[in-house]
Amino acid sequence: MNELRHDRDRRCAGPGGAAPLLTLLGLLLVLLPVPAAGDRAPVPDEPGEDGYELWLRYRLVEDATLRAHYRTRLAEVVVAGETPTAAAVRRELRCGLRGLLGETVPEAGAVSRDGALVVGTPAASPLIAGLGLDLDALGPEGYRLLDTTVDGRRLLVVAAATEVGTLYGTFHLLRLLQLHRHLDGLDVAAAPRVRHRVLNHWDNLDRTVERGYAGFSLWDWHKLPDYLDPRYTDYARANASLGINGTVLTNVNANALVLTPMYLEKAAALAGVFRPYGLRVYLTARFSAPIEIGGLATADPLDPAVRAWWRDKVAEIYRYIPDFGGFLVKANSEGQPGPQDYGRSHADGANMLAEALAPYDGIVMWRAFVYAADKPEDRVKQAYNEFVPLDGQFRDNVLVQVKNGPLDFQPREPFHPLFGAMPRTPLMMEFQITKEYLGFATHLVYLAPMWTEVLTADTYARGPGSTVARVVDGTLHGYTRTGIAGVANTGTDRNWTGSHFDQANWYAFGRLAWDHTLSPDTLAGEWIRLTFTHDPAFVRPVKQMMLGSREAAVNYMTPLGLAHLMGPGHHYGPAPWYDDAPRADWTAVYYHRADTLGIGFDRTATGSNAVSQYFPPLDSIYGHLDTVPEKFLLWFHHVPWDHRMASGRTLWDELVHRYTAGVEAVRAMRATWRQLEGLIDARRYEQVAAFLRIQEKEARWWRDACVSYFQTFSRRPIPAGLEPPAHPLDHYRALRFPHAPGI
Structure with missing residues (x-):
């Protein structure tokens, strides 16, 4: 164990992770004069540039003047405390400063x-006590x-009311160093705007990952609790560096076995690794667990025996995991x-679990992603209709977890009308980081613009300025x-995310969860510099690629407010013709409603009246054609x-032009990327180049398949100057993908 700890101190990364220190060759190279961007020789590959280190690479600061400034301001390190969190702070500073x-x-x-x-x-x-800083005002x-x-x-001071706060502050300081910021006059006070900042892992106990595109689950349940992969610590480090403070280990399509002693012992082992990094463990609760693992005849939340079973089960969990965060629940949705x-109502079910968790300060995150099997009503209305009448009926340790839009993580949706409509019930935002509907891992789609679009949307719940973020x-x-x-979009791939x-x-x-006022532009610039290089010849064009990538994907997939045109089941590729499912709202035709007269879902007062929500x-x-934003037209x-x-x-x-614009945007990204060869290591450059080739091919597939299909209804020609589809419609309809990932 001591040998492993020494190795981690040297490398800062888990198994096979790259050393943050430069190799001798790299050190010699940084001492040589740096050519102008246009004259640079290719950047040499470093053994570890496989993406494993994420944004925590801690590469040597090449500017000698800036490096001297840092050495002057960081002449020695004093970390107070002997707890595991204080030890984590020491390790990170030792590793980070040595690398930088x-x-x-x-x-x-x-x-x-x-x-x-x-x-x-x-x-x-x-x-620090003698400085008289009002740290309590910044919260825990x-x-x-x-x-x-x-x-x-x-002196430079990183001060907080708790040691977890000092850990977050340490990562902030190291980020400033990585971004080459001067330290003179530094004065930053930071606190999270949201209390629970959580990753939801849709990971199964067999290590498959629903909607996962980066390999298998990080959690090796079979080897737990006896073998703790050092990668678990690196996962915790990465999350702590962003201020993420919770992780739900298991799929919302839950398996009751995770609540049995065998798996609680395994979850407790993970919690022990995560605890020094401020990362609390949560589990998904299968509502029928009292029947499946408890031997009861019912799971009725008002049955006294069921309530007692859950109280006993929660007490058992806290004996294994004293800082257990609580439950995430998917109930009465998609067969759960x-x-x-x-x-009984959703409030009855949530309150039963909340009552059991309340003595331990645990919470219930009750998902609002529900739509009834027996109701033909517009699916995007159903969550609102079910939950708004329950406002004020939930216990105070229940958060209703609401997807950003009322349908299902589409490339673009209007914000969910529940935001602002339940003033007596905390609503928890649910975003999808993994790109289930946005090209999986191979499409470059930067999601911060989407999330900011939702967070800054005005609900008008209490007049202008009632943004989703304020809810x-x-x-x-x-x-x-x-x-x-x-x-979450993590997995066993070396680069974590596919x-x-x-x-x-x-x-x-993670950064937006801590502070939703940060701009996508700022975050993209930070990430590029932390992950690749500070060279402006690389940073500027790549940031523009990232900032335009989401709109490009919307255009080549679902422009002008279209939605749910993806292939059935796997959600890979286009299938706007799909109409063969057990229920209408699992088909594509239900949503676009194309016919010879036009296209789009009438949600005005003459249709489903979803606008009334x-x-x-x-x-x-x-609700009116002359005022609706074109991005939500259809x-x-x-x-x-x-x-x-x-x-x-x-x-x-316009529809054909939008589809075409999406393809052309990806072509432009490819052209931009080709001009950047040699500015970063070849290994990562080549993988991105390959994925952009895939993205262009699939963007063209999306465009041609959708245009061909919708043309059968419009009966109009392709606009002059635009390419016709490459194949007849039957070609696209015949494509099959029986083993697409993430199912």
């Missing part, structure tokens, strides 16, 4: 020289970074059991418990093919 500065920074038990870095809490450090996870002078010595099986962070309705979840650019979505989610003036804006309206668009084109011509 090219030398080991001395550690000391107390300040002995000018330029010391002091990390700690007032309880552990008399020096907030921190202060401060350039100050104490007894004539110039739930309280409605017994004539989620609790400031609109005064929620004291707040949360945001992201469906592609290098999908790491950016994990990074952006939005507050004024949105109901009117969305979501809310069935529109004639000859309808005149803002561009002056007919709807049909």
Whole structure:
């Protein structure tokens, strides 16, 4: 064990992870003059540039002046405390500073020289206590970074009310160093805007991952609890560096076995690895568990024996995991059991679990992704109809977890009308980081613009300025418990996420969960510099690629408010013709409703009236053709093919132009990437280049298949100057993908 710890201190990464220190060859190269961007020789491959280190690469600061500045301001390190979290802070600083500065920074038990870095809490450090900082105002996870002078010595301070706060502050400081920021005059006070910042893993006990595109599950249940893969620590480090403080280990399509002693022991082992990094473990609760593993005849949430079973089970879990976070529940949705099986409400089911968790400060995250099997009503209305009447009936440790849109993680949806409509119930945002409907791992689609589009949307629940973000962070309705979840995109692939650019979505989610006011532009720039290089010849064009990538995907998949055109089951590729499913709202034709008159789903007062679920003036804006934003046109309206668009084109011509624009945007990304060869290591460059080739091929497939199909209804020609589909429609309809990943 000591040998393993020493190796981790040297490398900062898990098994086979690359050393953050430069090889001798790399060190010699950085000492040579750096040519202008256009004259650079190719960057040499480093053994570990496989993406494993994520944004925590800690490469040597090449600018000698800046490196000297850091060495002056970080002459020694003093970390107060002897807890596992304090030890994690020491390890990260030791590894990070050695990599960034090219030398080991001395550690000391107390300040002995000018330029010391002091990390700690007032309880552990008399020096920090003496500064008189109002750390309690920053909450249990907030921190202060401060350039100050104490007894004539110039110091840098990372101070927090708790050690977890000092850990988050340490990662912030290391990020500033990685981004080459000056430290003089540093004064940062930071605290999370949302309390529970959670990854939802859709991981199964057999290590398959539903909607996972990066290999198998990180959790090797068979070897747990006796073997703890060092990768678990690296996972915790990565999340702590972003401020993510919770992880749901198992799929929302739950397996009751995870609540049995065998698996609780395994989950407890993971919790022990995660605990020093402020990462709490949550589990999914299968509602029928009292029957399946408890031997009861019912799972009725009002049955006293069922309630007692859950109280006993929760007490057992906390004996294994004292800081257990609570349950995530998918109930009465897509065949999952739930309280409605017994004539009870979602509030009845959630409150039963919340009651059992309340003595331990645990929470229930009850998903609002529900749609009844026996109701033909517009599917996007059903969650609102089921949950709004229950507002105020949930216990205070229940958060209703709501997807960003009312359908299902589509490339673009309007925000979910539940946001703002339940003022007495905390609503927790659910984003999807894994790209189930956005090209899996091979399409470059940066999701921060999508998430920001939703968070900044105005619900008008209490007049202008009632944004979705203010619902989620609790400031609109005064929620004291707040949360945001992201469906994880991690797996056993060496680069964690299946592609290098999908790491950016994990990074952006964590940073936005901490502070939703951060811009996609800022986050993209940070991630590129942390992950690849500071060279502006690379950073500028790649950032533009990222910022335009989501809109490109919307255009080549589902432009103008179309939705759910993906292949059935696997959701890979286009299948707008799909109409053969056990229920209509699992088909594509249910959503686009194309016919010879036009296309789109009428959700106005003359149709399903889904617009009525939005507050004024949105109901009117969305409900009229002359005011609805074109990006939501076909979501809310069935529109004639000859309808005149803002561009002056007919709807049909505009639709084909949008599909074409999506393909052309991917072609432009490929052309941009080709110009960047040699500015980063060849290994990562070549994988991205290969994936962009796949993306262009599949964008063209999406465009041609959809245009061919919709043309059978519009009966209009392809607009002049645009390419016709490469194949007849029958070619696209005949394609089959029996082993597409993530099912």
